[in-house]
Amino acid sequence: MRSLHLFTIYIFCILILSAAYADDRDSSLSFPSEYRYTIIQPSGGAGAERIRVPEGDFLIGQPERAEDQLKNGDVKQKGKTTKNEEDPLMAEDMVLVPEGEALIGLPEGVAGSDRNPLRMVAFTAFLIDKYEVSNAQYKECVADGGCTVPSLIIDYPPTFHEEGKQWYKDLSRDDYPVVGLTWRQATGYCRWAGKRLPTASEWEKAARGTDSRTYPWGNIWDGTRANWDDDGKTDEFDKISPVGSFPQGASPYGAEDMAGNVREWVDDLVLKGGSWYSDPVSLRSGDPGHGYIVERDDDMGFRCIKDVSL
Numbered sequence: 581m582r583s584l585h586l587f588t589i590y591i592f593c594i595l596i597l598s599a600a601y602a603d604d605r606d607s608s609l610s611f612p613s614e615y616r617y618t619i620i621q622p623s624g625g626a627g628a629e630r631i632r633v634p635e636g637d638f639l640i641g642q643p644e645r646a647e648d649q650l651k652n653g654d655v656k657q658k659g660k661t662t663k664n665e666e667d668p669l670m671a672e673d674m675v676l677v678p679e680g681e682a683l684i685g686l687p688e689g690v691a692g693s694d695r696n697p698l699r700m701v702a703f704t705a706f707l708i709d710k711y712e713v714s715n716a717q718y719k720e721c722v723a724d725g726g727c728t729v730p731s732l733i734i735d736y737p738p739t740f741h742e743e744g745k746q747w748y749k750d751l752s753r754d755d756y757p758v759v760g761l762t763w764r765q766a767t768g769y770c771r772w773a774g775k776r777l778p779t780a781s782e783w784e785k786a787a788r789g790t791d792s793r794t795y796p797w798g799n800i801w802d803g804t805r806a807n808w809d810d811d812g813k814t815d816e817f818d819k820i821s822p823v824g825s826f827p828q829g830a831s832p833y834g835a836e837d838m839a840g841n842v843r844e845w846v847d848d849l850v851l852k853g854g855s856w857y858s859d860p861v862s863l864r865s866g867d868p869g870h871g872y873i874v875e876r877d878d879d880m881g882f883r884c885i886k887d888v889s890l
């Protein structure tokens with residue numbers, strides 16, 4: 581009698597399990613179509629992996645270091661850091677600076693070499709913004725609550741910069757570089773975008789490659805390849821220009837306006853590359869750059885980088 585009772589329980593369990601399996605199998609066959617396009621949340625820095633689901637393969641997870649990039653205290657993060665979900669490493673409008681050594685600095689005896697001596701530096705791979713950060717891009721961060729409006733507008737006394745204060749508000753200038761930001765504001769934008777400011781050395785490699793050339797395009801000065809202080813006589817711009825106006829002045833990696841247009845904040849608290857208000861000496865990629873006398877100006881902008889592990 582006891583054996584019969586146990587057998588009955590066994591049969592009952594088998595029936596229950598079979599029913600559960602059948603339900604699961606049936607539900608897998610009737611996935612709603614939108615499930616196939618559901619974005620699965622990153623599992624947290626464990627590396628990308630592939631899983632199989634009924635309708636095909638999906639890339640999930642995040643590349644290495646992505647988790648670190650998201651750990652930026654309570655800084656508000658941009659909801660979507662890349663428009664290319666197939667390959668999140670190759671974000672739109674960024675160019676790759678591959679891993680490897682590069683000559684950084686200036687040869688002994690050249691102006692500025694005392695502050696930036698020639699040396700070989702090793703780098704890991706990174707992506708850098710192809711263009712200086714534009715007004716439109718920065719406005720997106722302000723609208724999202726991740727950034728504050730340029731300080732030049734709100735706390736700079738009336739001076740000859742009055743014209744520059746209007747550029748951010750002028751909708752026809754959305755594709756111009758944003759200016760008038762403090763280093764802290766530039767840093768905040770990069771964090772919001774899931775990126776960071778480059779170091780001076782990283783910026784320099786991105787600008788001049790590995791062969792210590794003087795300018796992004798080579799060793800010979802060419803006033804038609806960058807926006808500099810020429811009153812518009814050779815580069816056709818008296819003042820600031822839209823980002824990407826000088827593709828002929830691109831760096832070996834394809835980054836544009838690394839020489840001129842706006843000076844660019846780097847993590848070392850200096851501004852690199854010279855501006856529309858600078859002479860050719862300041863536009864040298866190896867120029868040590870200028871620490872700030874003022875914290876913000878109408879020729880001071882920035883761009884961001886992003887670490888990659890390939």
Ligand SMILES: [Ca+2]
Nearest residue numbers: 807808810817
């Ligand atoms: Ca100019």
Ligand SMILES: [Ca+2]
Nearest residue numbers: 837838840842
């Ligand atoms: Ca620039």
